[in-house]
Each structure stands twice: as C-alpha cells, then as structure tokens.
Amino acid sequence: MEMSRLPSPDKLVTGRLYIVGIGPGSPEMLTRRAEKVIAESDVVIGNDFYLDQISHLVQGKNVIRSRMGKEVDRAKECINLAKTTSVSMVSGGDPGVYGMASIVLEVLEHTGLAIPVEIVPGITAATAGAARLGSPLSGDFAVVSLSDLLTPREVIKARLSALFSVKMPVVLYNPKSRTRTEQLGEAIALALEYLPSDTPVGIVRNAYREDESVLYTTLGKVWEIEDLVDMHAVVFIGGEETRIWKRGEDVKGIITPRGYHRKYLY
CATH class of the missing domain: 3.40.1010.10 (Tetrapyrrole methylase, N-terminal domain)
Known part of the structure; x- marks a missing residue:
C-alpha cells in the first residue's frame, strides 16, 4: 500500500x-x-x-x-x-x-x-536628530551604539578609537542608561585624543516628539550637560571640518561641509 x-x-x-x-x-x-x-x-x-x-x-x-x-x-x-x-x-x-x-x-x-x-x-535616530541639528552628517559618518549588552565594551572602544582617528563625524546611539553610566565619558575621552576640545557636539533627545530637546556644546564641555543624556538621546560628535553655524551670537545649527566650498564660489 x-x-x-x-x-x-x-x-x-x-x-x-x-x-x-x-x-x-x-x-x-x-x-x-x-x-x-x-x-x-x-x-x-x-x-x-x-x-x-x-x-x-x-x-x-x-x-x-x-x-x-x-x-x-x-x-x-x-x-x-x-x-x-x-x-x-x-x-x-x-x-x-x-x-x-x-x-x-x-x-x-x-x-x-x-x-x-x-x-x-x-x-532612524541618526537622520532624525541630524535634521534637528542642521546638517552635521553631510559627508561620510559612522554610527556606534555604546550599549555593551550584545557587544563587548573593549570592542566598542576599539571601534570608536579607529573612527575618531580618521576625524569624521560619529553618532552615538544608546549613550547612557540607569545602569550604564561610564561609556559616554569614555567615548568623549577617546574623541579628545584625536579632535580639538572645541569640536561641535549636538545632543538630541526624543526627536520629533513632544518632549524633544536639542542641545549644542563642544567636546570639552560635554560634561556640563552629561546629566541630561539618557537612552532616549543621540549624541553627535563632529569631525575635523564640522562647525557651529551662528547668526551673531545665536546658534542656528551644526554644519559639516561636503566640500563644495573647495570647488565653487558661492
């Protein structure tokens, strides 16, 4: 059968x-x-x-x-x-x-x-936050999560060091939590090994939501507002060409030029 x-x-x-x-x-x-x-x-x-x-x-x-x-x-x-x-x-x-x-x-x-x-x-949070800051990611950039839940802490630090050494903008996801408070400070210290203390830094929390906040600072002064950073924030560390855009003393945003200024007059 x-x-x-x-x-x-x-x-x-x-x-x-x-x-x-x-x-x-x-x-x-x-x-x-x-x-x-x-x-x-x-x-x-x-x-x-x-x-x-x-x-x-x-x-x-x-x-x-x-x-x-x-x-x-x-x-x-x-x-x-x-x-x-x-x-x-x-x-x-x-x-x-x-x-x-x-x-x-x-x-x-x-x-x-x-x-x-x-x-x-x-x-994603990188592009949403970047839009709130101006244009900090107009050229090459990298994104790194500071959460060590799935990636070893030493691996994260090695990646950050390599990225900061080439001086392009870096976006930090998951910068801090209630139980993980040291990694942001470590990332800033690594950045300062390669970038000047006046390098622009933007912090966007809850982009496009009612409790949104947008903060501008520099690498050397991040510690002054570090308490405002949590898991709902994204930290943008500028590269070697990134600058603060001001109108008078009023900060309007962060700009990372793509390079048009080197080829064209405007």
Whole structure:
C-alpha cells in the first residue's frame, strides 16, 4: 500500500510577516508604506514603548505587547503567528539599524520556514536628530551604539578609537542608561585624543516628539550637560571640518561641509 506524503512545511505557510520601522515616534514621521502594512495586518506585535506611539493605527487589532529584553521571544512569536496570518512586527526608527530586523531574520533562518517577509524602512535616530541639528552628517559618518549588552565594551572602544582617528563625524546611539553610566565619558575621552576640545557636539533627545530637546556644546564641555543624556538621546560628535553655524551670537545649527566650498564660489 502506498503511503500518502505529508505536505512540506512551506505548504503550510499561509501568512506574511512585515518588520516595520515606525521612525522616531511622531505619527508625522511614519512612512505611508508603514501605515499601509500595519493597517493590512491582523496581528501587530512589539515593545510597549513603540506600540504606544502607533496606538491610533492598531485599534481593533490583535495587539501583542512585550517588554524590553524580550526580543528573541518576540521574534519567535511573530514567526509562529506569521505561518497562518499577516503580522507586523514594529521596531523603533529603522528596523535594520539596531532594530528588530536582524533577530527576526536570524530566527526565521533557523526555522527554515519560507514565510514571505518584507522589511519596511523607517527614519532612524541618526537622520532624525541630524535634521534637528542642521546638517552635521553631510559627508561620510559612522554610527556606534555604546550599549555593551550584545557587544563587548573593549570592542566598542576599539571601534570608536579607529573612527575618531580618521576625524569624521560619529553618532552615538544608546549613550547612557540607569545602569550604564561610564561609556559616554569614555567615548568623549577617546574623541579628545584625536579632535580639538572645541569640536561641535549636538545632543538630541526624543526627536520629533513632544518632549524633544536639542542641545549644542563642544567636546570639552560635554560634561556640563552629561546629566541630561539618557537612552532616549543621540549624541553627535563632529569631525575635523564640522562647525557651529551662528547668526551673531545665536546658534542656528551644526554644519559639516561636503566640500563644495573647495570647488565653487558661492
């Protein structure tokens, strides 16, 4: 007697998974694509903090909340749900920049399931904060997270030292937390080994949200406002050509020239 074959796992997949960047937190900063896929999803899953930012989009939906530190569990759950239904996994900023894209794709790769996935980009904190400061990232720049939860502290310091040595702008994500207070000071000390103390520094907290704050200082004076920095802040350290833009004594922003001044008159 011939035995019937079981369907392959891929044949059992009828759902779809979206990994959605929701930008810096303001509804005005959401992309149209992000709004569309969230609207089309049966389930929306994410961190409490980010789900609260899109509460106007998830009314009447199956919303699954989890807390910080549960990223792996969240990834497993969204993949399991996406076998049979449409799921949006929301991620702050851009999901591919310190967001949920990598862990979800890693877990999906491990399962071997052929769930259709779309990564929906969002505005990351570096570009959102840069827009509030003026134009500090107009040429080459680098982004480094100071969180040592997943990356060893010595590796972070080595990367920072290499970047500061070539004197281009550096953006610091996750500069400080309640339990991690020393890394920002270490980063500033490393920067001062290669850059002058009057190098512009911008600090943007909660860009485009109601409690937004934008501060201008220099490498040599960061310590004066260091207490205002937390996990919701992004720190911009200028490069060798970065300058403060002033009108009289009024600070208007930070500019890193692209080099047009070396080729054109204006």
